[in-house]
Amino acid sequence: MAVQNGLFILHDLHLQLASVQDELNRGPRMVKAKENLLAKRQVELDAIKAQQTERRKLADQKNLQLKSSEAKLADLRTKLNMCNSNREFDILKGQIAADEMANSVLEDEILDAMEQVDKIKTQISDAEKAVAVAKEEINKATSQVAAAEAGLQEKAAKLKLAVADAEIILPDDVKLVYRRLVAAFGAEALAAVDKGVCTACYVSLSPQQAVEVRSGKIAFCHCGKLIYLKPPE
Numbered sequence: 001m002a003v004q005n006g007l008f009i010l011h012d013l014h015l016q017l018a019s020v021q022d023e024l025n026r027g028p029r030m031v032k033a034k035e036n037l038l039a040k041r042q043v044e045l046d047a048i049k050a051q052q053t054e055r056r057k058l059a060d061q062k063n064l065q066l067k068s069s070e071a072k073l074a075d076l077r078t079k080l081n082m083c084n085s086n087r088e089f090d091i092l093k094g095q096i097a098a099d100e101m102a103n104s105v106l107e108d109e110i111l112d113a114m115e116q117v118d119k120i121k122t123q124i125s126d127a128e129k130a131v132a133v134a135k136e137e138i139n140k141a142t143s144q145v146a147a148a149e150a151g152l153q154e155k156a157a158k159l160k161l162a163v164a165d166a167e168i169i170l171p172d173d174v175k176l177v178y179r180r181l182v183a184a185f186g187a188e189a190l191a192a193v194d195k196g197v198c199t200a201c202y203v204s205l206s207p208q209q210a211v212e213v214r215s216g217k218i219a220f221c222h223c224g225k226l227i228y229l230k231p232p233e
Contacts, residue, residue: 003216006169007190007228013166014187017159024152027145034141038134045127052120059113066106073099174218178226191221192230200225 073096080092170178181189191200193213198205201223205213212219213229221227 003169003218004213004228005231006166007218007226008192008231010163010166010169011187011190011192011228013159013163014182014190017156017163018187020152020156020159024149024156027141027149031138031141031145034134034138038131038138041127041130041134045124045131048120048123048127052117052124055113055117055120059110059117062106062110062113066103066110069099069103069106073103170218174226177220181224181226185225189226191223191225191227193221193227194230198223198225198227199230200227 076092076096076099080089080096083089083092167175167178178189188200191198193199193205193210196204196210198221201221203222205221205227209219209221209227213227219227
């Protein structure tokens, strides 16, 4: 049963190595996710700033329009004071009233635009804080990943050496098949047999396979995995 125990140890080492590799890969993925979040927050900030620019532009345009209209009103009032007939007076009076009403609407629109600008200032402040937090999270995650990476790389290197040592139980012809399986499936290249069933595909072994495994021989399941007897708990 030395071969079966050796396969169990080999599989366990592969599983440990896969776990360490997952941790090594998880770090960059986490940093990338935070970078994506920062990019999203920056886009949101830029959109709010663009909205503020448009509101200010609108307010400026309406202010210019109001100044032009006020100059026109001043001219109409001058003409009103100089008119020579009641008809002309009434026409000018009506035009002035209409322009004053239009100016009142413009003033309300300008006030509303400036209020919107003030509201957007608060939104920009919040968005800038969100960007700053996202940047801080990236720096924090990058530092954590860098701090952990050296230890994980060392652990992975030791496990690779241990795997290489544990592979000594495999005959050369089996190693070729085994290495192809590892390249394709990683740690799942091997599977335990529990109560006559492969734990990879959950199919019962054939009688011949069951005999081979119980006798300590190296065997492969129907699913192609290198199998071994699950040790008693």
